[in-house]
Amino acid sequence: MVAVFPQKHLTDIAEWHRMGEAGIFPPETRMELIEGEILHMAPIGFNHAGHLRRISTVFTFLVGDNAVVSIQSPVQLGDLSEPEPDFALLRPEPNFYSSRHPTAIDTLLLIEISDSTLRFDRQQKLRLYASHNIPEYWIVNLIDNCLEVYRQPQDGDYLKKSVLTTADNIALVALPELQVSVASIL
Template identity: 75%
Template sequence: MVAVFPQKHLTDIAEWHRMGEAGIFPPDARLELIDGEILHMAPIGFNHAGHVARLIHALTPILHGKAIVNAQNPVQLGDLSEPEPDFLLLRPDPDFYTTRHPQAADVLLLVEVSDTTLRFDREQKRRLYATHNIPEYWIVNLIDNCLEVYRQPQHDDYLSKTLLTKADSLNLAALPEARVAVADIL
């Protein structure tokens, strides 16, 4: 007798969208498609939500007209992943991405706010974003009260990693004229 092991059923973006349109998932479900797997995401707590609001408040005024600020909405990465990052800066688009989800080439900055998901964001999501050439990835690390900045994607990782505290500031890689005080987002 040959042993048979259960196999995962991986899905792609097209099937993922069909499942959503068919109402397979409850409307309040927090799900992401990552590398073909449907993942349940943790509920958003008040500290997490407040830090997303801080990002929006700090970055929107300095980027007006230079980028589109987007929060907790999908970005399509290839055929197998459609995460919903906490914060995105996107290339300007005349229709504000109303006819399609942004794709990797549209992303200037992608940010995850992390407390309970820190390990997942550091490992799996970092590799996912680097693989798709997201030029700059930040983790607002609520556990260690710091900002992790990843730049220079190569293959499935970033060549540059910087840890910043409230005393620091930084310029965005894609928009170097935009300077951000880390204290404004932590």
């Protein structure tokens, strides 16, 4: 007798969109497509939401017309992933991506705000973002009260990794003229 093992059914973005249009998922359910798998997203707590509002306010002021600020909205990465990062800075687009989701080439910076999701954000999300050449990925680490910065994607990882505290400032790779005070987002 031949042993048979269950196989995962991976969903691509087209099928994911058809399921959404068909109303398969309850509207209040928070999910994202990561490497073909449909994953439930963690609930957003007060601290997480407050940090997201803070980051949004700081970056909206800093970037002006130099980038599009995107909050918890899909970014299409290949055919099998459509994560909804907490925050994204995108290349300017006249219609603000109203006719398509932004892709990796449109993305300047992705930020995840992490407490209960820290391990997932450091491992699976980091690999996903690096493998799609997202130039800069930040984790606002609410557990250790620091900013983890990942730059120079190569082969599914980032070559440059640093940890910043409230005493530090950082310039973005894509917009080096902008200085962000880490204290302003932690």
